[in-house]
Amino acid sequence: MERDLSFLIPELLLSSAAMLMIVAEMMRAARLALVIGLVGLAAATLLTLPMLHADTTVFSGTYRIDLISGWAKLILLPGTALALLMVRAEITGQDREGSVYALICLVTLGALMLAGGGDIMVLVLGVVLTGLGSFALVAFPRDDAATEAAMKYLVFGAVTGSVMIYGLTFWFGGVGSTLFSALGALDGRPLVPTVGLVAVIIGLGYKAALVPFHFWAPDAYDGAPVSIAAYLSVITKLAAIFAFAQVLRDLPLSSGWPLVIAVVSAVTMTYGYLTALVQTNLVRLIAYSSIAQSGYFMLGIVALGASSLAVPGLIVLGAAYVAMNLGAFAVVMISGRSLNDMRGFGRRRPVMGIVMVIFLLSLTGIPPLFGFVGKVYLFTAAIESGFVWLAVIGILNSVLALGVYLRIIVPMYQPAQDIDESSEKSPHPALVAVIGITALVTLGMGFLAGFLPA
């Protein structure tokens, strides 16, 4: 028991922090809640480091301490901290501010459960926990748009979640255990693995915003505060992708999942970028592009069984994605939500402009930025596992991606029309910090990619 708990220190720290934050919120001390959250996240991150190379499970296999969950903590916890800062910059002083911080930490906890889950029940709990918190976060402004977004998010989440739970019961029926590691017994059996697999694809696909489970994403991001959208687009999505990896690597290949996932991946990438091409709302544009990014992550999922690079690839691209997507959203918080706000942005704020270009190019996958390294891993993994066509589609989509991101970059350097100088206020320092950190990571980790997992 002590051993098991010692491996759970980061999670315990985070949950304690969350409860303290709730207490702080009761005292209406939002700032204190923020500080507690940040400290908790930092401490949890640091305490993750010693167990990075562990490969074990706790509580009889229901929770895994392995490469994926370790790195997921290293990625998600700092990412959450950055998101907290962004949220702080956006909603300072609003009612129930502290609840938001607490909920964010709780959702991250759910995300960690998803990333480390070794059991169907943990998976279910993770999905529901992240979902519940997210609905509330989206609804936080409680205006028309936010409630509409939250409602759609909720309906989608509730339906897909319940269908997933229903489908997962069949797995239990098939093997008599709720552990993923028992799924091997399904090898060669018809139907039962398929039902559960469909259930997982539905539940996690919804979380990761894969096509055709993505419909909620643009609306939810659009209705929510930008910082919340940034948080959701990064943390819950990554969690779902790590969960995919945790589940599917134990699922026998005989169920034919790689090809189906590959098709989903291809459709997702293409659909995301195509739709992004016609957006005029910057948040929606990034929302669609992040749908497409999920498609790229799926390259790694597809290759799980056949390539040793798949998991590192997911981790690397995940880390990159946290940095670049959070960064891009942070810049959007400064520039404004409409594509028109970007006109001349690069000339008005040269540094922000350059940074935004870095984020967008990294999202496109231009070397030597961080996003490129991740994509190389994943393309390599996909090719190694025989999905050359998928890699080719991914590569072709990179061109589409370029078109999408150039839609932002090009106006940034066009002369701006009638900009009201007085409306330009200096950005919140927390935001600047976030942008600085994410930019450094996006730029620097491309070179230092060697520190990433093998």
Added chain:
Amino acid sequence: MPLLTLATFLPILGGLALIVLPNRSARVAHGMSIAVTGVVFMLTLVIWSRGTIAGGFAQIEELAWIPAIGAAYRLGLDGLSLPLVLLTSLLFFLSAIYSARISDRAPSYVVLMLMLETAALGTFMALDGLLFYVFFEVSLVGMYFMIAGWGYEDRQRAALMFFIYTLLGSLPLLLAIIGLYLSSGTFDMRVWIDMPPLTGIAAMLALIAMLFTFAVKIPAFPVHTWLPAAHVQAPTAGSVILAGVMLKFGTYGLVRFALQMTPEAFAQAGQVILAVGVVSALYGAFAALAQSDLKKMIAYTSINHMGYVVMGVAVAALTVDLRIRTIALDGATLQMVSHGLVTGALFFLLGMLQDRAHSRDMSEFGGLLGRVPWLGWSFILMAFASLGLPGLAHFPAEFQVFLATLNTAPWAIIAILAIVVTAGLYLRAIAAVFLGSENEKWLEMRDLDRREKLVIVPLLILTVLVGVAPSWLINMIHTTMESLSF
């Protein structure tokens, strides 16, 4: 001392320093630019003096980068890359001098140029597949912003075209690199070269992917259409770098990757590649003949000249005679350098002309030779160099390429028609711009000033030097090519 690393990253460090610098006036920026590129040029001279070795790479610098996938930071040189490195550092140095007049957002311009230099040097020196690709792509981004930011009238479109085209072009290379990696377990290009890891159909697929990439970059018919557009709109220094340095990525890659890493497939596809080279050479020449825009004309001649390089490489793969192969590769490599010198100079001269006249259309000029003798005579000399006049830079290279071609695939010698056509088009351009009766419009035109002469004269001297006594350059190339194993 890790001179290669130093030379590669000094420019970008200079650029970063410039960003940090409190005083970022145009003067400071250009001073920085000239100083940094000058130092890099000196460094490459020192690197040159250290020399290469036969049968492999010299001056290797290696550092772990992503050990997980066998990618490392590896730099090194051989007789193929060293001349190109020298060319790169020289052209960037001269471009920096030339650009010293640009005042519009000078610091950004300088940073971009310096970034491009890092990318270009890195591309030529990289010995790691992934690293190569990284530099290769960075150059693309830099050039996009260069064209989009400082180009002429229709720059946004040209830049977009350039970017999409070459990005679409470069991604297949990534596939090929990944393929090579998966079959060898490392990104070390030396391993790929020593023991080509791919065979059979896989090698052919990888070759096709690489050929696509490099054909876009070279550019070869029929994926060349971005080049004239990009050149016409690019600022002068951009054109110089684009033509002088970046087109070489394509041909360099053709030798380094396609030829050396998939030699068997390359030999199988040799005739096709040769045909592409021949068609490019002829097509470029004829298309250039039909232009009245001077910059576009030179751009098309680049297609012609690069076509010769492709021919040389293809012939090297086709022939069984070791001697002919060496001749072909010598010629192809020398052609890359010559093209950099000559076309670089031509674009500089056109830029100077355009600075004065704000026009590139040859029909708008006439009789300028008397008005601007320096400009005119430099142009004439360079034009003749470009059309392959003996005693000037292109002759030895083209001679070798043709010699090897005729003795390997005699049909391909029809490409020699192109030398007549280029002669015709250059003479026509010279006649239209510099000869004939003087156009009243340009009576006030100034001749080259000291800075401009400083840019042009080294190129003139080198052009003659390479033409008259190429041995200082070609012996270095020869040593490597002779011992090239594939």
Added chain:
Amino acid sequence: MIPELIIALSVGAALFGVGLYGALSQTNLVMIIMGVELILAAALVNLVAFWRYLYPDVPAAQMFVLIVMAVMAVEMAVGFGIAIARFRSRGSVEMEEARELKG
């Protein structure tokens, strides 16, 4: 072939079908949540049936049932919370009216 198991599971399947129909066809948020509850009930039936006829020695099944029940409760709670917020802001929880965000 265990007839009881099949019967129980079939009941679950029917509940699932009904719930799915409800979730897709209802215009009202609360009604949709009811559909979801039915689907979850189907899951419950399944789990208990599996436990009873196949794995009576696996208490994890019962644990799973508890979890699903908890999920039913919390989903409803949060659903109602959002419904209240929506009602405050808009005066109705009709999904048809939630169409400002699209495209």
Added chain:
Amino acid sequence: MTPQMIFLMFFGGAAVWFGIVVFRTLSMVRSALALLFSQTAVGVMFLLMQAEFLGVLQIMMMATEMSVMAIFMVMFMMDPGGMGAMDMTHQKRLSLWAGGIGFVAALAVIWLADWGPANLQIPDATEQTAELGRELLGRSMFIFESAALMILTAMVAATMVAIHPSEGRKR
């Protein structure tokens, strides 16, 4: 045909029937009641399947839950009684198809899959509960605690969104 089968079929049929009624009646309150009956029938099925603890729990929980739901309806809905005879559905055909296909697909899996031999060593109620307790505090402790966190989250989330934002602090 054992009695257990007959009872299962009966209560199963009842659960399904009330489930259908949920969406057939126009009154929301009646829907809530129908759902309550449906869930209760499910609870009875649990009891039939000798899962006493779960069955009781189900019935009690659902009773509370559904009454909350009915109260909510009355409090917040425009027409909880269905007086206006408004149609509360859309895309009925498609939903029917979806529900039907879902049902058939599930049935197909259920009927076609090989579920293996039956194990009829049912522990008695006390033992069941004891085992469940051991499971709760042993193997599944992490899960159990997580469920607690989930409920905590739901509380925070629900209160946060349901509480009226203070005046003057609106976005």
Added chain:
Amino acid sequence: MTILVLTLLGPLLAALAMFTLRRMPEVLALTGAVFGFAGALGLFVAVSDGVVVSISLPFLPDFPIRLVASPLTATLSMVVATVAAMVLIYAAGYMRKDPERVRFFGTMLLFVTAMQALVLSGDWITLLAAWEMMGFASYLLIGFWYGRAGVASAAMRAFLYTRSADSGLYIGVFILIGMSGTSEIAVTLISTGTPTLVAGVLLLVAAMGKSAQVPLQDWLMRAMAGPTPVSALLHSATLVAAGAILLIRTAPMLPDGVLLVVGIVGGITAVITGLIALAERDLKRLLAASTGSQYGLMLVAIGAGAPIAALLHLIAHAAIKSSLFLGAGVFQHDRDGTGLETLAGAGRARPGIFAGFAIAALALAGIPPLAAFFSKDAIIAAALDSTAAPWLLPLALAGSVLTGAYMGRALNVLWDGDAGPVQVPVPLMTIGMGILVALATGLGLGFGALEHMLGAEIEKPGWIVPAMGLAVGLAGLILGWFVPPARLLGPLLTPAQNGFAVAGGMDGLILRPALAIAANCEAMEQRLLRAQVGTVRRIGLGTAQLAEHADAALFAFSLWVGQLSMRLGLASKFTDTNGIDAAIFGFVQRMIAAGAQARRLQSGFIHRELALTAIGIALIVAGLLAAPYYS
């Protein structure tokens, strides 16, 4: 060895010094010429003692630059140096007033350097390089007065014609090197076989271009746009001679078939350009045409198997033709033009110059004992002896008659008319010309020694050949003097005046096809761009408009073809950018359209979106159920 280098470096260093110092061009030029001459003389002396001087400089790996002074090359070098020195002396007077003398003399010296390199080359690459360098220098020289109308095009034409023919040299050289593995000329000369035949034909093509043989003769007449000393130098012993020199040097290698072709081409040229010369209305152009004709005779000799005879005639012709040009230059100074009408009677005004001109003319016509008498006799004798005599002899004789005729006509025109005023004394010009005339007169006496030195003495013919030569020469002179060309030529007059532009001459053979191909390439470029647009139909521009543009472009292209002036139509400007735009924006448009389609799915109605999701799930299930069949 130093002498060998001196021959080349003399003029070259002088040229460089001139370009650097930019003053005293005449002095430097003459110094350079003298050094060059000294070098050539030294070589000649050394070689006549039986020493072979050679040098090898590094160039390409395995292909060094080789210079060799054998008896043949040393002789040629001597000729070049002599003529060059004289012409430069003359030019010092001729160009006295020109503001750009530095450029003129510098280029002249460069030219001489190139010619010396060509003559002395012992290696194909060197020869090729020198060959082309000379073309370049001649381009600069012909285009010296670039501001004047027509000059640019004349210079361009000269370069283009010769360069087109040069591709023959290139390929021939490649074949020879490929065959023997070395670029040394001496080694390749012993090769035989089909490749040699091909190479021989290709070399002939190159020689025809440089020596202005039919049908590549047109450029030569136009090249008169340059200053007169340039013409004198180019036409006597250098540029035009290069073709003949090439053939003389490679004669041992050429198979009989090629030799026959050489002879016939030469003979035809001798006749045709002779006719052109007769029909010319400009003295310099007449002399130019005559050059072609004389080189035709030399080719006849080569074809007849007597390259030495060709060499002798080349030497004689060098002196004679330069004298004639220099004389013409003096008259040109007097009358400000070289049209025959303008020059009528110019000779009377300067009897001394006219005398020199007349001696040279007579020498060319083959009047004994002047130089060309001997060489022409040798040619006729060779033609007579040759196996192809029935072909070659009539052509050679006809060429000789015509030579006499046009020279007679020139003399007649110069003498027949009013003397008119003389402007200025021309001492330097006279010196230069005088020495050359003297050479033209006396060179014949040295031919015997020369033959001996070259080790190929020509058998002294009996009386028939000299008689024949004398007779045709005199007949020609008389005809030319008394009968106006219109009557002499009859129906041939017009084509002759048009320069016998066979099939449109070179323009028709090379320029127009080249331009047509260029136009096609441009059209193809458009098509290519449109093809890259692919299946996109509704691009921003609209198909109709595109087609219209393309039509306009094609129309304009068809206008191009056949236009002699190389002015480009407006057409190409149109669609290039449009095509590119269309490509890019077609792609983008298509993607955007697809995006808009996809976007429509995002209806905002959650139930519809859920239904779509359900459909998606159904597809996924279907895919999974099919898994056993594909995996």
